[in-house]
Amino acid sequence: MYFAISAKLRDAGHDITVIERDPPGATYGWGVVYWDDLLDALYRNDRESAQRIRAASSLWQEQIVTMRGTEAAYLGGYGYSVNRAPMLEILSERARSLGVKVEHERAVEELSEVADADLVVVADGANSKIRQHHHEEFGTETTQGGNPYIWLGTDHVFDMFTFDFEETPQGWVWCHAYPSSSGISTFIVECQEKTWRALGLDRLGSDESMRLLEEIFARTLRGGSLISQSRGKPASWQRFTQVYNQTWRYGNAVLIGDAAHTTHFTIGSGTRLxxxxxxxxxxxxxxxxxxxxxxxxxxxxxxxxxxxxxxxxRTSMAWFENLDYYTDRNAVEFCYAMAGRHGGQPPWQYQWHLIAQNTAVRKVLRLLSTGRRFYLARRRGEPLRR
Known part of the structure; x- marks a missing residue:
């Protein structure tokens, strides 16, 4: 959809049709996170849709890492999150306004079905049927991550990006949570395979699983409930699919997005890329x-x-799959290890991390982040928001 918008803006003479297998407004998942770098790119490319996406987004400030519900540590920064459904609606309306044809509830699984097109842009996700039919031509390699995870929603609203690591008799279970729209937050639960099976999550039904997870994360949810239903069906446990293609093009077809490449959800870059x-x-x-x-x-x-x-x-995914190596540390040291999972950090960084746990220092850093956010918003011509 966003490619159709971008191509039409550059040449309105293009005849573009977006073929979508789902009904209007239907989308899997809850919210997606992004940062100022994506907002800058969206404003440069199409101010109209960028303004609407930002208006539909929630702001989160700081990141909190809790362990066992009793220890906490903090990381600075801020970001944005937007629910997938309103984002899709914004892009759909914008594309139609530019003259893009959108056909819903039509699945395309083979290039021969669109043989009359000059160019076929394949954006049907990590499990792309078209890519699978031509895996040799694209040089496709896929591998599965080791940790089971499930993408949920909750009616508890978070104001920080929250990582909560809970120790159960069967092993560690953790969540990645952030606000995604008014009154709703995204809540991703992850654990190691052995813990998943020991807890019975490989056998329990959806309702039983939700009750167990609500019990495990009761302190984090603070009375909130988990929401499994998305598009009328309960969420399912998955293992992350790593997709690599030697080439993204074959004939007049080209792969983009998750059909071409995937990045683990722990770095929050899939939508941006x-x-x-x-x-x-x-x-x-x-x-x-x-x-x-x-x-x-x-x-x-x-x-x-x-x-x-x-x-x-890949490094981030491997860190979470080997979490047991770090769980004997206190929350501050564990948080530092998690923040540095992408590579080495200079020696002074740890001392700064310790200083940044101080409440007064955190308030100053939050003010500085707010100032930076307002500056960047003003620079791209964005209306100022809290």
Whole structure:
């Protein structure tokens, strides 16, 4: 959808049809997180949809890491989160206003079904059927992560990005939680395979699983409930699919987003990278007269730009899969290890981390972050919001 917007803005003469397998407004999952770098890119590319996405987003400030419900540590910074459903609605309305045709409830699983198209942009996710049919041509490699996880919602509203690590007799279970829309937060639960099976989560039904998880995270939820139903069906446990393709192009088809590449949800970059793909591909098609040349440049530059993010994502996933190595530490030291999971940190960084746990210092850092946020918002011409 965002590629269609981006391509139409560059050349209104394009005849673009978005084929969507789901009904209007339907989307899996809850919220997605992003930061100022994506907002900057969205404002440069299409101010109209960027303003609406930001208006539909929630702001979270600071990150808190709790262990056993009794210990806490903090990390600075801020970010934004937006629920998938309103984001999809914004993009759909914007695309239609630019003359893009949108066909819902039509699944395409083979390129021959759209043989009359000059260009086919394949954005059907990590389990892309089209990519699977042509895995040899794309050079597809997929691997499964070790930790089971489940993507839930909750009616408890968080104001910080929250990591809560709870120790049960069967092992550690943790959540990644953040606000995603008014009155609703995203709540991702993760644990190791052995813990998942020992708790019976591989056998329990949806209602029983929710009750067990509400019990485990009772202190974090503070009386709130977990929400499993999304699109009329309960959420299911998954294992993260790592997708790598040697090339993103085959004939007149090109992969973008999760169909082309995935990054583990613990670095919060999936949506950002997909939208950057859309902008880059639209720009390449605008700059080059030959679509073949445009796809070649997109493929090469995209792979090059993605290496760092994918390496960080693999490292982050591995850190959480080996969590037991770090759980004998107190919350402050554990939090520091988690923050440094992408690579080495200079020796002074730990001392600064200790200082930043002080309440007065945290207040100052929060004020500085607010000032930076207002500056960046003003620079991109965004209406100021709290």
């Amino acid at each position: 997909a939208m950057i793909d859309a902008i880059m591909l639209a720009q390449m098609l605008f700059e080059y007269d030959s679509p073949t040349k445009a796809l070649k440049e997109f493929d090469e530059q995209g792979h090059s730009a993605l290496r760092t993010a994918q390496a960080a994502a």
